[in-house]
Amino acid sequence: MDFEDTPEEAAFRAEVRSWIDANAPKHLEDQLKRANFGDMGVTSEDPIQACKSWQKKKAEAGWACLHWPKEYGGGNRTPMERVIWNQEEGIFRSLGGLFTIGQGMCGPTVMAWADEETKRRMLPPLASGEEVWCQLFSEPASGSDLAGLRTRAVKADDGSGDWIVNGQKIWTSGAQNSDWGLLIARTDPDVPKHKGLTMFFLSMKSPGVEVRPIKQANGQSSFNEVYFTDVRIPDSQRLGAVGQGWEVSLTTLMNERLSIGSGMSTGFPQLLSLCMDVEVDGKPAVQDSNVRSKLAQFAVREMGLKYTGMRAITALSKGETPGPENSIGKLVAGATMQDLAMFALDLQGQSGVIWEKDGPHDGRFQAILMRSPATRIEGGSDEILRNIIGERVLGLPGDIRVDKDVAFKDIPTSGRKKAAAAA
Amino acid sequence: MNLDFSDEQKALKEQVRRFLEDRGGVAQMRAVLTSDASYDKDLYKGLAELGVLGAAIPEEFGGVGLSHLDLCVVAEELGRVIAPVPVASSIYLAAEFLLQAGSQAQKEAWLPKLAAGEAIGAFALNEGEGRMGPEKIKASVSGGKLTGTKSPVADGDCADVAIVAARSESGAVSLYVVDLNGPGVERRTLNSIDPSRGQAVLTFSGAPAELLGGEGDGWHIATQVMDRAAILMAYEQLGGADRALEMARDYALERMAFGRPIGSFQAIKHMLADMYVSATLARSNCYYGAWALASGASELPVAAATARVSASQAFQHCAKNNIQVHGGMGFTFEYDCHLFYRRANALALALGSVSTWEDMLVDRMTTGNVAAAA
Ligand SMILES: Cc1cc2nc3c(=O)[nH]c(=O)nc-3n(C[C@H](O)[C@H](O)[C@H](O)COP(=O)(O)OP(=O)(O)OC[C@H]3O[C@@H](n4cnc5c(N)ncnc54)[C@H](O)[C@@H]3O)c2cc1C
Numbered sequence: 001m002d003f004e005d006t007p008e009e010a011a012f013r014a015e016v017r018s019w020i021d022a023n024a025p026k027h028l029e030d031q032l033k034r035a036n037f038g039d040m041g042v043t044s045e046d047p048i049q050a051c052k053s054w055q056k057k058k059a060e061a062g063w064a065c066l067h068w069p070k071e072y073g074g075g076n077r078t079p080m081e082r083v084i085w086n087q088e089e090g091i092f093r094s095l096g097g098l099f100t101i102g103q104g105m106c107g108p109t110v111m112a113w114a115d116e117e118t119k120r121r122m123l124p125p126l127a128s129g130e131e132v133w134c135q136l137f138s139e140p141a142s143g144s145d146l147a148g149l150r151t152r153a154v155k156a157d158d159g160s161g162d163w164i165v166n167g168q169k170i171w172t173s174g175a176q177n178s179d180w181g182l183l184i185a186r187t188d189p190d191v192p193k194h195k196g197l198t199m200f201f202l203s204m205k206s207p208g209v210e211v212r213p214i215k216q217a218n219g220q221s222s223f224n225e226v227y228f229t230d231v232r233i234p235d236s237q238r239l240g241a242v243g244q245g246w247e248v249s250l251t252t253l254m255n256e257r258l259s260i261g262s263g264m265s266t267g268f269p270q271l272l273s274l275c276m277d278v279e280v281d282g283k284p285a286v287q288d289s290n291v292r293s294k295l296a297q298f299a300v301r302e303m304g305l306k307y308t309g310m311r312a313i314t315a316l317s318k319g320e321t322p323g324p325e326n327s328i329g330k331l332v333a334g335a336t337m338q339d340l341a342m343f344a345l346d347l348q349g350q351s352g353v354i355w356e357k358d359g360p361h362d363g364r365f366q367a368i369l370m371r372s373p374a375t376r377i378e379g380g381s382d383e384i385l386r387n388i389i390g391e392r393v394l395g396l397p398g399d400i401r402v403d404k405d406v407a408f409k410d411i412p413t414s415g416r417k418k419a420a421a422a423a
Numbered sequence: 424m425n426l427d428f429s430d431e432q433k434a435l436k437e438q439v440r441r442f443l444e445d446r447g448g449v450a451q452m453r454a455v456l457t458s459d460a461s462y463d464k465d466l467y468k469g470l471a472e473l474g475v476l477g478a479a480i481p482e483e484f485g486g487v488g489l490s491h492l493d494l495c496v497v498a499e500e501l502g503r504v505i506a507p508v509p510v511a512s513s514i515y516l517a518a519e520f521l522l523q524a525g526s527q528a529q530k531e532a533w534l535p536k537l538a539a540g541e542a543i544g545a546f547a548l549n550e551g552e553g554r555m556g557p558e559k560i561k562a563s564v565s566g567g568k569l570t571g572t573k574s575p576v577a578d579g580d581c582a583d584v585a586i587v588a589a590r591s592e593s594g595a596v597s598l599y600v601v602d603l604n605g606p607g608v609e610r611r612t613l614n615s616i617d618p619s620r621g622q623a624v625l626t627f628s629g630a631p632a633e634l635l636g637g638e639g640d641g642w643h644i645a646t647q648v649m650d651r652a653a654i655l656m657a658y659e660q661l662g663g664a665d666r667a668l669e670m671a672r673d674y675a676l677e678r679m680a681f682g683r684p685i686g687s688f689q690a691i692k693h694m695l696a697d698m699y700v701s702a703t704l705a706r707s708n709c710y711y712g713a714w715a716l717a718s719g720a721s722e723l724p725v726a727a728a729t730a731r732v733s734a735s736q737a738f739q740h741c742a743k744n745n746i747q748v749h750g751g752m753g754f755t756f757e758y759d760c761h762l763f764y765r766r767a768n769a770l771a772l773a774l775g776s777v778s779t780w781e782d783m784l785v786d787r788m789t790t791g792n793v794a795a796a797a
Contacts, residue, residue, distance in 0.1 A: 001492060001714045003424050080424070272788065286789055289782070296781030299788060300733040304704030307711045310426040318427075328700050383689070389699050390692035394672050397687040 003310075005084070012081055016088045019061060024092045025054055032091045034357070036367035037267075037337075038218055038374075040094055048177055051098040055129025065103055065127040072111065072119055073127030079316040101173060102126050102133030106182040109252045110201070113239040122180070122201070134178040134204070135252065136169045136226060141413050143171070144384050146184075146253075147193045147246055148403075148413065151228060153185035153200065161235040163187075163200065165208075165228045171378075175211045175224040178204045182252065183233075184245050186408065193408040197245030202233045218370035253380070254324075264333035267340050267368050268302035271295070274361060278347050285347050294343055301336045305329060324392040331385045334375035341369035426710050428496060435489075436496040440503070442473060448504045449666075449759050452619045455507035456762065461581040461612070461621035467508045467540050476514055477538030480522070485535030491651075495658045495713045502662025505766040507619035509543050511659070511773065512578035515652035517544020520586045520598065523651075524636030524644045529600055533584055545582035545603075547573035547625055548645065554779050557596045557642040562589035562627065564599055568607065569632035572624060577773055579603075579623030580612040587632065588641050595639030599632035606630065617769035619762075649774050650727035654712035657734035660770055661709050664702045664734070667741040667763045671695060671748040678750075691748060698741045705730075705737035728784035735771040735780070742767035 005013055028042055028050060035041030042050050058064045059073065066082040068074020077085070086093060096103075107126050111119060125131040142148035151167025165185055175181065181204050188196035204211070208231035213221040240248040275286040275295060285291045308329065312322055344365035345352030351359075355366035376382050390396045403411045428436075447454075451463050470476055479494040480486025494514070501510055518537045521530050536542035550559055550573060562571025569589055576585065582603055591597045601608070607630030615622040636644045672695055675686030685691050712730030715723040742763040746753035753760040771777055 001425060001427065001710070001717060003426075003714070005424070083424075276789065286785065292785040293778060293781050295788075296728075296732055296784045299784060300708060300729055300736075301704060303711065303729050304707050304733055307426065307707035308703060310424065311707055311710060314424065314426045317425075325703070328703055332700060332704065383693070386693040386696035387689070389696035390686070394695055394699060396672070396675060396692050396695065397684050399687065399689070400683065 009080060009084060013084050013088060016063075016085055019063070020088055020090075020092070023057055023061070024089075025050065025095070028095075029091060032094050034362055035094060036357070036362065036364050038220060038222075038367060038371035040097060048098065051095045052129045054092060054095045055099060059128035064129070065107070068107070068111070068123070068127060073124030079313065083313050098132060098174065098177065099126075099129055101135050102131075102178075102180075105135055105252045105255045106133040106180070106201070108255045109182060109199070109239065109248060112251045113199070113248050118236070126180075131179040132174065132177050133180045133182060133201075134172050134175045136172055136175075136181045136183040137249065137252070138171045139168060140170050144381055146249065147197065148408075148411065149184060149186060149197070151183075151185045152189075153187050153198060153233070156232065163233045163235065163238070165200075165202075165231040165233060167228050169226040169228075170214075171223045172211075172226050173223045173378075175204065175226050176213060180204060181209075181226070182239075184249050187242055187245075189409040190407050191243075192405055193403060193411060194246040195243055196408055197249070198242050199239040199245040199248040200233050201237050201239065202231065206231050206233070208232070217373065218367075264305065264329060266298065266302050266305065266333055266336040267344075267365070268298050270361070270364055271298060271340055271344055274344055274347060274365070277361075278349075280347070291347070298336065298340050298343075301332060305332055305336075324388050327380070327385045327388050327393075330375065330379060331382055331389075334372060335382065337368050337375060338372040341365045341372060345369060426714065428492060428713075432492055432496050435493055436500060439473070439475060439497050439500040442469070443500055443504045443506065449762060452505045452507045452762050452766075453759070455619045456617075456765075462509050462578070462619075463507045466506065467510075467543075470508065470510070471538070471540030476510065476540055479514075480518055480534055480538045484530050485538040487538075490717050491655075492713055492717045494655055495709075495716070498655045498658035499662040502659030503666045505619070505663055505666075505762055509545070509578035509581060509620070511620075511652065511656055512546060512582065513537055513542075513544040515655040516546040516648065517582075517584065517586055519648045519651050520544075520546065520635060520644070521600075523648055524598065524640070525600075526635075529633070529635065533600070536583075542583040543578060543581055545576055545578045545585045546645075546648075547576045547579065547585045547587040547601075549573060549575055555775055560588055560590060560596050560641075562587065563591075563594075564589050564597070564632050564634075565592055567631060567633070568629040569599060569601055569627040570629060572626050574624040575613055575615070575622040576625050578621055579610055579625050580621035585625065586635060587627070588645060589632070591634075591638045593638070596641040597638045598635040598641045598644055600635050601627070601630050601632050615769065617765040619766070620769060650724055651716055653727045653731040653774055653780070654709070654716045656770060656774060657705070657709050657712055657730040660734035660738040660767070661702070661705055663763055663766055663770070664698075664705060664738040664741040667738070667745040667760075667767070668695070668698045668702055670759065670763075671698065671741070671745040674749055685748070694744050694748065698744055701737040701740045705733040708733040724787045725784065728780050728787060731774070731780045732777060732784060735777045738763075738767040739771055 031041045040047050062075050065073060066075040066077040066085050070076045110122055126133060137146055139149045153163045153165045156162040156164050181202055183200045183202055184197055186196050187198040208229040210227040212225045214223055214225060215221050275291055276284050278285050280288040348360055354360055355363045357363050391398055446466055451466055455463050474487045475497045477486030478489045478497055479491045482488040521534055537544055549555055550561055585601050585603055587599045587601050589599055607628050609626040610623045613622045675691055676684055678685045708730045712726045715726035746760045746764060749760050752758050
């Protein structure tokens with residue numbers, strides 16, 4: 001057991017450090033450091049361009065998507081080297097946020113399911129940040145119950161083999177900045193719901209694709225509605241077989257939980273400094289016994305997450321595959337952040353209501369308060385993650401399914417309870 | 424970086440697990456609980472013969488000379504079967520006190536016996552109700568004779584030797600080695616929530632006492648040793664938490680209600696998922712603790728408090744919900760659930776209550792060790 005680098009790792013770290021030192025966009029450092037949850041903080045230039053130019057620079061030097069094979073634009077590095085890179089990239093890592101969904105979820109799905117030619121065409125620009133991807137899964141009537149989705153893809157009747165897509169996706173993060181989308185659609189409504197799905201990727205510039213931003217509860221607009229009206233997708237942009245979409249989506253979803261959950265901080269270090277700063281009964285809050293007890297609770301969660309991550313990295317570096325037990329990262333982080341923010345505001349007293357970037361503690365806890373509810377929903381809600389732990393880690397039986405062997409078109413949904421009953 | 428145990432340590436763990444299961448597993452705890460015995464003598468002897476008592480004691484003092492990491496995996500297995508043996512008092516504490524602060528002669532006198540299970544050690548610190556601190560120590564030593572009352576003392580009913588915290592003639596808190604079979608010692612066994620690990624009142628009236636470490640260094644040494652013991656005990660708690668979770672899971676798969684296994688109800692499934700989360704976070708924090716213990720890192724105090732708080736809560740959480748999952752059956756004496764519940768709540772108090780450790784954790788994080796937490 002140790003936290004030391006091997007001599008090779010130390011050499012790699014030194015190389016990475018000096019490259020980052022010579023190349024990172026240092027002029028953005030201060031802004032990035034003052035970033036708040038849900039807001040990258042870059043205002044001095046177009047943040048999208050800032051992300052893209054750092055990614056491009058990394059790609060040109062071979063530091064993009066470190067763990068991907070070279071022929072797909074990656075660095076062909078070990079998991080441990082990737083971890084070291086992430087540690088050294090430090091604050092500049094937040095410039096990678098634009099590519100999280102593409103590189104963290106869509107890329108691995110393409111890598112697992114596409115043919116060689118497609119991989120060589122699609123993956124390198126994804127790695128270099130020239131092309132941004134989004135994930136077109138959730139729909140108004142199907143989030144947790146993803147397999148209940150209704151967006152339809154039907155074969156064109158012109159003999160081209162193309163697919164024609166109609167329907168609507170929702171909550172699509174980053175669709176407004178994306179070049180490509182990973183789309184799951186229903187190709188057969190006459191079979192049970194998991195069996196009639198097929199996965200595609202498509203250009204977001206395709207005729208008939210319309211992106212409409214949604215204003216979020218925290219005031220920002222990072223997710224969107226995406227409408228499809230007679231959108232044509234070539235059959236060569238299908239991933240997996242027709243009807244195999246559910247299986248393909250599982251690759252994406254597992255990678256999603258890993259990339260959202262891993263290395264997530266709950267804001268504990270900031271809470272600790274707040275407690276040394278604000279007062280309770282005329283003394284620093286950190287001296288108050290109530291405060292101390294709560295702080296300790298947050299500390300053991302933060303550290304538990306940190307060392308759970310390190311155990312996962314250790315397992316990965318020994319060649320083990322991360323399994324469903326990694327669901328706990330996001331589950332713990334989301335709820336902890338939310339509780340922590342509420343506690344921080346409580347300590348700030350009536351000033352806790354102020355949410356200003358130049359206000360008390362940079363409005364940091366207010367930003368966490370307002371963004372953390374989404375963490376508990378996106379990429380599998382708390383309840384779905386508990387189901388996953390219960391069923392796939394502990395081996396408990398699944399929920400009783402009323403929709404399992406029923407043709408998709410006969411399943412009651414929020415919008416068509418009566419129709420189904422009548423049918 | 425490598426946050427995992429070695430293959431040899433995993434093999435040792437397997438070996439200890441098989442040994443404990445062959446001896447009857449949890450049944451051993453029940454047997455002690457329902458008898459007048461204060462611990463399982465045969466089991467303790469067996470552990471000594473297996474070499475696990477002396478795992479982290481150097482060979483020159485009769486031990487096996489492995490590392491504290493080995494002792495961690497042993498502790499986890501003892502915790503899984505909530506073993507009714509005084510290992511915590513004798514090995515994590517008494518032996519550790521001697522190793523950290525004992526003179527050559529003191530080490531030679533006691534360590535071989537502790538490693539061989541021929542003598543049992545205990546740590547006599549508490550003097551009554553409330554949170555323990557140096558100011559509460561009234562016991563005193565004058566002319567090499569100890570006077571005062573210590574209560575409760577874990578395994579004080581069966582121990583042969585105690586490390587006692589008392590005031591020296593100058594009034595400074597110091598530690599003393601006291602032979603409990605010698606003159607001037609009276610003991611009375613106390614009823615407790617976990618009688619499989621005895622508690623006693625020790626009354627000293629002029630018992631011969633030999634200084635351990637420097638005069639006035641008592642609290643400092645005790646703090647260091649309790650940190651080390653806290654990590655080892657956290658492994659016992661972790662083992663107990665995992666086992667309680669497994670019992671609850673097994674029962675949830677087998678018990679039917681409303682025509683389906685109760686584990687298919689989300690209220691139960693999510694309760695179990697939360698137990699798994701607690702146990703997993705505790706395990707990760709325990710690994711951090713084990714690393715700090717074995718490497719002697721400066722983060723040891725933070726790591727110890729983190730592991731202690733996290734593992735205490737995980738075991739309490741899993742043990743109480745294990746009863747809940749079992750329904751009425753869980754509240755019978757016949758089922759094992761209460762055994763884990765007893766042990767979980769007793770261990771959460773041993774070495775100082777959870778709130779005491781929470782307090783220490785924050786202290787340690789705010790005095791120069793903030794980086795460790797970040
Ligand atoms: C910030 C943000 C970004 C997102 N980005 C994307 C994206 O880029 N692409 C994309 O495709 N999607 C995205 N999503 C959508 C996200 O995946 C869904 O919101 C999520 O899966 C929940 O689905 P839902 O909103 O339909 O809620 P529902 O599924 O309707 O859930 C409502 C409530 O019911 C509970 N529930 C549902 N089923 C069960 C069950 N079986 N057992 C117990 N409880 C249950 C849920 O836990 C929740 O509390 C994003 C969401 C957010 C908040």
